[in-house]
Amino acid sequence: MIAMMLSRGSKTLVALHRHHLQLQCGQWGWWSRRWLVKVRLKWVKNRGFDHIIDRDTDIKAACLLKDAIAAAPSGLLPARSLARFQKNLGLTVPVLRFLRRYPTLFRELPHPRFPSLPAFSLAPAALLLHRRESETFQAALPEDAAHRLARLLMMARSRALPLSAIFPLRYDLGLPPDFPSALAATRSDLFRLSRRPTDGAFILSLSSWPDHLAFSALQLRHRDALAQPSYRDFKKPSVSSAAPLAFPMRFPRGYGSMKKVKAWMEDFHHLPYVSPYEDASGIDPDSDLMEKHVVGVLHELLSLTIHKKTKRNYIRSLREELGLPHRFTRVFTRYPGIFYLSLKCKTTTVVLREGYQSGKLVDPHPLSLVRDKFFYVMRTGLLYRGKGMTKLVLEEDDLFGEGNCREEQKEQIAIDNEEQDGVYGDDVGFDDEDVDASDNDDDECYELDDSDDEDGSDNG
CATH class of the missing domain: 1.10.10 (Arc Repressor Mutant, subunit A)
Incomplete structure (x- = not known):
């Protein structure tokens, strides 16, 4: 009888049945079972995030090369030593070509001892940014x-x-x-x-x-959102008293069967939240509760980054210590409302969707603002080549103001996707400029094989 009524979708009986199992199996025995519906979602390309990754890859390479030149005793980087940087920088072009592409950052000159050998030093703008x-x-x-x-x-x-x-x-x-x-x-x-x-x-x-650092970004977000007297003395939650916290969601547009997706996310959000800083050894590794814990660990790791993104291979090197499953890439493709997986620049990059709004960081770090100025200097050199130095404003107050990158901001806004806020859970919306989306119910999930090693052993 129970099976017949369950098959008819009786929500009351489902709730009673789950409560009965919880009483039988103990406090966490209930969560040792899998109840989440396996919803298959299609991977949707996001031009805005891909553009950010493309831009930041060049910025990161420029910063790391700048550090290498600054650390050299002579302040010079010979061309013959560039090969060792190629793999770590993640560039799709040779390092020598990359250095010559941005004369406003890197100055080419003959080597003091070997005139036929080119070498590179830091241009005045690079020295200013380095300081x-x-x-x-x-x-x-x-x-x-x-x-x-x-x-x-x-x-x-x-x-x-x-x-x-x-x-x-x-x-x-x-x-x-x-x-x-x-x-x-x-x-x-x-x-x-x-x-x-x-x-x-x-x-x-x-x-x-x-102890004062043992709070995740999600917990701090909820504490600030509640902002009630009863939450002023925020206590560190334990696994036994963990409350169900909802992850901010921002789905791509065009998903089919959105009712199924919302029902699935509602069940997911109602699972207790186990902090990444809590001991999760007592949780069944095959349970839905552990899956939410893994999502929380990855969410917290990306929240710790300056640009709210990192390469998949960097996470793979931490997999065992963080308690992640072997094929953890499936978590990114299974929860596209939280993460975005990009294949830009011949690598696999994971982005935390909530970290960006209209193509900009929601909460930019002071270091990210300095790195944005690297892009301004690089872009000027790319556009004007040899005349780029005359186009730069090298005074610190002007260079680090907002007036020098208006064209860059206009270009970024034109490419980045505009997002609109929705109301589901805490923060759910849909990306407006996602492409390749469809409303078919048979959309398949785009899934990467964790054995793929596009990044090699990046150390950049």
Whole structure:
């Protein structure tokens, strides 16, 4: 009888049946079962996000090459040493061609000892930007950068990570080039640098557990949204008392069977939220609760990044420590309202949708503002080539103002997708400029094979 009524879609009986199972199986035994409907969604291309990734790839390469030149004793980078940078920069063009493309940042001149060998130094605009970036690092190092890195270590099972796994995320987390020694010296209360006994590799671990940092971005968002007296003394939730928190959603347009998608997301949001900083070892790895926990871990990791995005391979190097499943890419394609997966620039990049609004970061970090000026200088050099230096305004107050990049902003707005706010959960909308969408009920989910290794072993 129960089976017949369940097949007829009786919501009351479903609720009673689930409550009965919860009483039988204990507090978390209920969540050891899978109830979420498997909704198949079609991957939809987003031109706005792809443009951002294309632009930021060049900015990152320029910043890393700038750091390499600045760190050289002579201030010169010979052309014969460029090959070692090619893989780590993620460029689709040779490094030599990339350097010559932006004369406002990199100045080409003969090598002092070998005149036939070209070498590159930093142009005045690059020196100015490097100084401003260094000032931003110094201002953010004691608190912001240290807290981002500490939260990453807090999510790791062993509370420690090898430097080889952290270095690829250095640029995304907004860490200075010398962060291991700098943080170990200035924040010995948080970090400890040591060698792993097995292979002698350097590892960075937590010296102590900072309770005040054990809150995820989603928890802080809900605390600020509630803003009620009863929530002023925000207590750290435990697994046993975790409340169901809703992830902000922004779906692409054109999805078929939206009623199924909304019903699926409603069930997903009603699952208890287990913080990435909580011990999740007691949760069934095949349960829906664990799936939501994995979504929370990936959401928090992307929230820690400056630009709310990173490469898939960088996450893969942290997979075991973060407790992610082997084929974790399926999580990105299964929850397109939270994440966007891009194949731009011959790599796989994951973007946190809620981090952007109309093609701009919702909460830009001071370091991201400095990096935006790199793009202004690069774009000027690309447009005007040899005359680019005469078009730049090199005074600090003008260069870092908003008046010099109006054309860039107009171009960005023309390409980026305009979004409209919706009302579903906490924050759900639909992207207006997504293409290749359809309203067919038979849309298939675009899914990447985790064995694919487009990025190789990026360390940039």
